[in-house]
Amino acid sequence: MIKTWELDPNFKEEIMNERGGEHLTACFQCSTCTLGCPIIDYVPTYNPRKIIQMSLLGMRKEVLSNPDLWVCLICQTCTARCPQDVRISDLLGAIRRIADKEAEAGKIKIESSRPIFDKAFQHQLAKYGRLYDMGLAKEYYPKREGSFFKGMMAMMNDYKDFGMRMFKKGKMGPKAMFPEKVKDLAVMKKIFEEMGEK
Amino acid sequence: MSVTKLAYYPGCPSDATAMEQDMSTKAVFEKLGVELVEVEDWNCCGAAEVEDPELVYALNARNLAIAEKEGLDIVTPCSICYYNLERSNQALKADEGLRAKVKGIDSSLDYNGKIKAKHVLDVFVNDIGLEELSSKISKKLNLKIAPYYGCYISRPPETGFDDPDDPDTMDKLIELMGGEIVPFSQMKTLCCGGPLMMTRSDIAFDMAMKILDTAKSAGADCIALACPLCGMMLDGKQADIEKALHVEIDMPVVYITQLLGLALGIDANELGLNKNVVDTKDILGKVV
Ligand code: SF4
Ligand code: SF4
Numbered sequence A: 001m002i003k004t005w006e007l008d009p010n011f012k013e014e015i016m017n018e019r020g021g022e023h024l025t026a027c028f029q030c031s032t033c034t035l036g037c038p039i040i041d042y043v044p045t046y047n048p049r050k051i052i053q054m055s056l057l058g059m060r061k062e063v064l065s066n067p068d069l070w071v072c073l074i075c076q077t078c079t080a081r082c083p084q085d086v087r088i089s090d091l092l093g094a095i096r097r098i099a100d101k102e103a104e105a106g107k108i109k110i111e112s113s114r115p116i117f118d119k120a121f122q123h124q125l126a127k128y129g130r131l132y133d134m135g136l137a138k139e140y141y142p143k144r145e146g147s148f149f150k151g152m153m154a155m156m157n158d159y160k161d162f163g164m165r166m167f168k169k170g171k172m173g174p175k176a177m178f179p180e181k182v183k184d185l186a187v188m189k190k191i192f193e194e195m196g197e198k
Numbered sequence B: 001m002s003v004t005k006l007a008y009y010p011g012c013p014s015d016a017t018a019m020e021q022d023m024s025t026k027a028v029f030e031k032l033g034v035e036l037v038e039v040e041d042w043n044c045c046g047a048a049e050v051e052d053p054e055l056v057y058a059l060n061a062r063n064l065a066i067a068e069k070e071g072l073d074i075v076t077p078c079s080i081c082y083y084n085l086e087r088s089n090q091a092l093k094a095d096e097g098l099r100a101k102v103k104g105i106d107s108s109l110d111y112n113g114k115i116k117a118k119h120v121l122d123v124f125v126n127d128i129g130l131e132e133l134s135s136k137i138s139k140k141l142n143l144k145i146a147p148y149y150g151c152y153i154s155r156p157p158e159t160g161f162d163d164p165d166d167p168d169t170m171d172k173l174i175e176l177m178g179g180e181i182v183p184f185s186q187m188k189t190l191c192c193g194g195p196l197m198m199t200r201s202d203i204a205f206d207m208a209m210k211i212l213d214t215a216k217s218a219g220a221d222c223i224a225l226a227c228p229l230c231g232m233m234l235d236g237k238q239a240d241i242e243k244a245l246h247v248e249i250d251m252p253v254v255y256i257t258q259l260l261g262l263a264l265g266i267d268a269n270e271l272g273l274n275k276n277v278v279d280t281k282d283i284l285g286k287v288v
Helices: A011-016 A032-036 A048-057 A060-064 A067-071 A077-081 A086-103 A115-129 A133-145 A148-168 A187-196 B021-030 B052-068 B081-093 B097-105 B118-138 B169-176 B201-217 B228-236 B238-245 B256-264
Strands: B003-006 B035-039 B075-078 B115-117 B144-147 B222-225 B251-256
Touching: A011 A060, A011 A148, A032 A048, A032 A077, A032 B003, A032 B075, A048 A060, A048 A086, A048 B169, A067 A086, A067 B115, A086 A148, A086 B035, A086 B222, A086 B251, A115 A133, A115 A187, A133 A148, A148 B228, A148 B238, A187 B097, A187 B251, B003 B021, B021 B035, B021 B256, B052 B081, B052 B097, B052 B238, B075 B081, B075 B118, B081 B097, B081 B115, B081 B228, B115 B118, B118 B256, B169 B256, B201 B222, B201 B238, B222 B228, B222 B256, B228 B238, B228 B251, B238 B256, B251 B256
Parallel strands: B003 B035, B003 B075, B075 B115, B144 B222, B222 B251
Antiparallel strands: none
């Protein structure tokens, strides 16, 4: 049901002001994006066309707290096929960034561990300039599980076989225990301070 | 076109999970007489986890600027790195304001839009060209191969360098090397599930399984691909997928650079063919 008194007429502009969200109003609701999306085989409610429609209507809260935002693969299939060049893959990214800010401000709750993962990933880049897998896992799992101990258990569970496999192939030696660092770390810090989502 | 020297952007998995891709890329270019100059002190491209395009542009402006100072086009074997490098390249070229903003962060991000960003597959097939490659190929791949393209080789259209629904760059290269393409069209460009590996592994595993299973049913000796995240899903995680979904697959997965290396007569160990998780010995026996 649409509660007209809860609609936010400015939501459209809010999305269109984010990079990637510029083409929102070009959508003519043909559903090509949804029908070609690989996720609809797994998540029955998944419907990018509808997310756009709800955004156009101003259903800000429903859109931003929709957990389906976080199962998008960013695979660009929708973008490649859209007859209106809506750039949905990027558009969903723009909506996710608004949702993330809203969650940081405590206004909504996101039912997905994806933002925790993405942030943990970005923290590695800000610190080292390159991906440090161990650092990423050590931040992600405890935050996802809500405690250090549970996090370590979950990490062990996911990684024990995989890690052994990599180790046997010489892909995860003692070197992998330490981060590969960019020499000019000062510039990495600046990039994330100026452009990063804090 | 004669290519003699390129800036090389290896990407983060190059000294870990995808070291065989890095090894084979270097070996192949050397054999082809193309000098690779590694981008000095390169930083991560942002992968799929950095969602803010401006942050991606800033991260990649630094790598592009370093290559530009050398006066070299930049090449990478990773499809995600390619997508980030090239979309940043295009955005920075088109938008002076953006260039100024990025440069304002630090002078090392001062990029003037003078170079191209390329995926290795594009360089092999479209820049060096099949004719020149065929003159250097010394071995035949007696293999049935499932060519897997994944997302960013052909999507989105602005950065993709192949047809989004039916790409054939890799097919052409495989056929040139004597390989046989198995029926695999519906899987070629389907996402491997990699971006959901850490948050929805149930979905990611099933997506990867579909790709592996199709290749198997089609009678492929191996899957050929060109992205370390796809490699991690289809090769590195294959045993986890088998265990979780109670299936047996045992499908070798190799990088296209490894196959090209074999056709060029390069030693298998130099191409890291002992580093792929699913055993590649059966493949090596069919290279004559
Ligand atoms: S394919 Fe494009 S125009 Fe059609 S519903 Fe999706 S976003 Fe709208
Ligand atoms: S980018 Fe997201 S919405 Fe678009 S087709 Fe891929 S998974 Fe579906």
